[in-house]
């Protein structure tokens with residue numbers, strides 16, 4: 001059976017092998033130990049969808065596991081050491097620039113202070129997300145979080161795309 005593929009822009013394109021991407025959903029807990037705020041970062045200048053907000057992460061390098069890629073990417077981008085990550089969801093998304101298989105992992109345990117090493121911005125967010133615009137591949141994640149949390153309102157506040 002073929003894998004479900006979501007389109008980022010509604011355009012039907014020929015099938016392409018997906019590129020694997022490790023994505024971290026960093027979570028803070030509230031006083032009761034419930035998952036609470038989650039970290040979003042903006043895509044750095046010079047990358048596709050620059051200025052759009054996403055969960056931090058990046059492409060796997062040859063021979064890496066998803067966890068290993070996540071540890072490397074979050075060290076490079078945020079200057080933190082991920083101590084543990086739990087597999088959570090997977091999704092294939094088709095963009096004009098690439099088809100990506102997104103491996104989302106929840107992260108509760110890390111060491112170090114957050115540093116924006118690539119000129120990006122960060123925000124600890126709750127639903128509805130106020131930072132934006134959010135990347136198409138981020139919207140389903142907000143939906144999953146809303147379902148887990150029983151959040152009935154909007155998932156994010158719409159924000160115009162950055163000027164090209």
Ligand SMILES: Nc1nc2c([nH]c(=O)n2[C@H]2C[C@H](O)[C@@H](COP(=O)(O)OP(=O)(O)OP(=O)(O)O)O2)c(=O)[nH]1
Pocket residue numbers: 021022023047054055056057058059060093095098100102135136137138
């Ligand atoms: N990091 C991240 N990427 C996402 C998310 N959702 C989503 O569709 N993507 C897509 C955008 C990109 O096409 C791809 C990640 O590639 P990237 O260009 O950010 O990865 P990278 O850091 O390895 O970049 P580079 O070294 O190739 O410049 O995954 C998300 O929540 N986080």
